[in-house]
Amino acid sequence: MKIAAIEAIPYSIPYRHPLHFASGSVHEADHVLVRVHTDDGVVGTADTPPRPYTYGETQKSIVAVVQDVFAPQLVGIDVFDREKIQAVLARTIHNQTAKGAVDIAVWDVIGKTLGQPVTKLLGGYTDSLRVSHMLGFKPAQELLALALEFRETYGINTFKLKTGRRPLNLDIEAARVLRDGLGEDAELYMDANRGWTANEAAEVLRRTADLGLQFLEEPDDAREVLGRRRLVTNSPIPIAADESAANLGEAAREILTGGANLLSVKTARSGFTEAAKIVGMAEGMGIDVYIGNQIDTQVGTVASVVFGAAFAHTAKRAAELSNYLDMTDDLLARPLAITGGRIRVPEGAGAGTDVDDDKLAHYRTD
Template identity: 45%
Template sequence: MRITAVTAVPFVLPYRRPFHMASGTVLEAAHVLIRIETDEGPMGVAEAVSRSMIYGESQASIVEAVRSWFAPALAGLDPFEVESAQKVLRSVVANDTTKGAIDIALHDLRGKAVGESTWRLLGAASTSLRVTHMLGTGSVADVVAEAAAARQDSGIDAFKVKVDTRMSSSLALLAALRRELGDDALLYIDANQSLSAEETVASLGRLAELGVHLVEEPVPSTDLVGKARIAAAGGVAIMADESATTLETAAVQLTTGSARALSIKPARTGYTTSSRILGLARGLHARAIIGSQGDSAIGTITSATFGAAFEWTAREPAELDYFLGLGDQIVTSAPVIRAGRVHVDPTVAGNGVEIDEDKLAHFRVDS
């Protein structure tokens, strides 16, 4: 079997409402569908998510990177030659979400070729994951109402709360959420690098009182000294996200004491690198949580497949309901969240993503 084509199809899905966070506001899902075709029929698919304000990749840059660099270099390759594919991806710097999507599509292709689920091939640890709902910044009343609705509609009891430079307001919001959700709800925060070390340290006591168990990227990703100060202050563990986008940077975060948890995003690091980062976290007894890249149903299915495959991630809640904030999908069947959990289908071949070609034709934005 040989790869005959790698294509990138840009599409845009509407949001039900804007999503606000410290690093910017997202108004639509401008993503790219990656397809890898072979001479024997099986085809792998995945989703590349553009977040230019965080990763420096746009929809246009992803499409061009596939067209100019990755498609020609992968043509003719045996898709089962994992290290050869990784060498091709490493030959281009940056472009992490493009590479991640290609790697996931290759895993999807391999599973289809052998008639087995990727979930089983990766590890088959659990058939379901507890779901975390991500709350954007906004008024206390609106955010609390959204959290209550997620619990009522889907049984979700784990929440990541976006915070920004107005830390006093953020603490008031967290207190309101704790009153609404009760002591059993799991809460952690994400500052998207918007705070200073001093602000964070001053807030740790109150965060601990409110039962917040993780602080994700409180300070700029390059501020290792600031992170070390926060970690030394204790009370709440730091989770690295944007500062741990590669195996090497994840190793720096964990071994310097800058973080004690990692947000692993398969859409950003693919399955191959994500599994290596996960092994690093487990070896250093650090927590590993499946994060959201702003995925549509495609990325949600692939992230759930990865997270449920490994015991170390399957025991943690995963950010897997972001797709519900989109106005439509381009898959034939979207994930269903019941009693606060999302399930993977162990009977499918590959990742189990089936593209609705009519929906794709409607939402694609290329010629």
């Protein structure tokens, strides 16, 4: 059961509702589909979202690193020798989402080979996750209308508000309108994508103290260590690391240096193998985690569901799983459904990431 070939297929699907946030914006899903083939004909699949403003990767760089760097070193390795595969990937620094996709595609192969759902191989804790929806920059009343629509249509009552704008009042007002319009029971939190300084973030926390926000994600640049540490120490709500904790080492560093006291875990950038290590580390240190969104397609989202439902620690909080709804179409062969505010783990062997070949033929750009 050896890796025989790895494909990296660029494709593009337009967005119906582009997403704007402090570090960038997304208008099309210009992603890369990764497929791992074995010598006995099993195929594993995963999706890769290029996020240059977060990890420095582009669609072209992902195709190149998978085809030219990873594939030649991985061909011939047994898919069950997962640590060997990790060691090969680790020889190349950065390229987080390219590595994540290769890992997930390998897990898909393992699940199919064993005839088991990957979620069970990882932990098999539960069969569904509660969904949190991410709201991009928009006027406050439009945000509220959208959130009410999502609650009505899908039963979602947890919302992440993209923030990090200036003047600060834009985001403070948006949070207030959401809280007033959605009521006390809605779960609300903010993600500034490093848009503010530590002092600006502290001011936002002071001025939103009565809104019952759950936590604040990536308020400022975590590399400005002392400002971030002061913020975490003084904040009444947890400060979450997302892009500052893109891998196991960074996650450990941010927790140990007081840069964060909550972690966003994203399978798109950590795969299942490294994400599981991050979750175990966090659990051992008494740090909560939640499943984040890399602005994923359904192919990426199903991987998050499979992983998040596998562990008690990841299944506790609502997971960011619904932004594929902003896209005009998707590749996933068995579409996801959100009902009662939850997404169920797909049944069957593998990671549930199989794509519709006709759609791939239509949207691929190579």
